[in-house]
Amino acid sequence: MREPVFTGACPAIVTPFDESGAINYDVFGQLIEQQIAGGVDAICVCGTTGESATMSIREHIAAVEFCVNTVNHRIKVIAGAGSNDTSAAVYLSQHAETSGADALLHVTPYYNKTSQLGLMKHYEYIAARTKLPIILYNVPSRTGVSFTAETYRALAQNPQFNGVKEASGNFSLLAHTRHLCGDDFYIWSGNDDQVVPMMSLGAKGVISVASNIIPEVMVEMTHKCLAGDFTEAAKLQIAYMDFLDALFVEVNPMPIKAAMNLAGMNVGPLRLPLCDISESSLALLKTAMQRIGLLT
Secondary structure, eight states: OOOOOEEEEBBBBBOOTTTTSBOOOHHHHHHHHHHHTTOOOOEEEETTTTTTGGHHHHHHHHHHHHHHHHHHHHHHEEOOOOOOOOOHHHHHHHHHHHHTTTTTEEEEOTTOOOOHHHHHHHHHHHHTTTSOOOOEEOOOOHHHHOOOOOHHHHHHTTTTTTEEESSSHHHHHHHHHHHHHHHGEEESSSSSHHHHHHHHHTTOOOESSOOOOOOOHHHHHHHHHHOOOHHHHHHHHHHHHHHHHHHHHSSSHHHHHHHHTTTTOOOOOOTOOOOOHHHHHHHHHHHHHOOOOOOO
16 A cells, blocks of 8 residues: 655745846745754655646756755655656656655646546556656646546556646535545645535645645644544644735735735745735735734
8 A cells, every 4th residue: 555645734836036036045044944843754845835837847957956854854854846747747757766755746737628537547657657656736727627436546556646736626526536536545635715614525635835824733633633633733723814815815926925925034026927916915915924923
């Protein structure tokens, strides 16, 4: 039986940029250390929240290598390596493996969309060219394509596919996947506002946006679920709902970077086409942060 890459909380870590638009590695190192100090179980680098879509290949490879070296085996490092170009996904995967990453995160190929058969061929092609465990990533609101439970079952026959980051919000898909794939294909929540209900259906934790700024909360929430204490975990989920909602008042990672900058974490600007959130969204975010003590 395969073991999950991690259980608990894993930040989808932001990529800090300086005012010139380059990666700010001094701040990046500080963010990684803050997450480790907060007790997270893994770090996911160069995902959606890390603005991987606007990184050059060279920057992507360098950011993964920096994260791996900074973490230095203290926790697991999951490298985002997804692309709508299968050959590019292989290239990023192989470089992540060479860098020493522990696992890969592969989003469904966006824009091209493809069929369920195309999805299977895409992932099987990648898996044959790297030895790392692969976490699939289902986020149809961004990619325009979703896995079916039957496709999960087919891919799960290959033990290299460790499981899936589910960000579809489709609880029926989650339940059917658990039914068809059993306990040997793992699921992680990709939505911070759905951690507890997803873990009550068997998810192993969360790959989290909110952990960038409240790692201790996300660790406590997921670890209470893993211990079977869903009542206390639900209290945390509910207490932070306003803030979790505010982090998605506009497209991620625009609000989380705004929140981190407000909190003095100096993560810098976004890369176009992402831009600063509106004044009305910023006011809502500030209010939500004040309610949980992140702003005075």
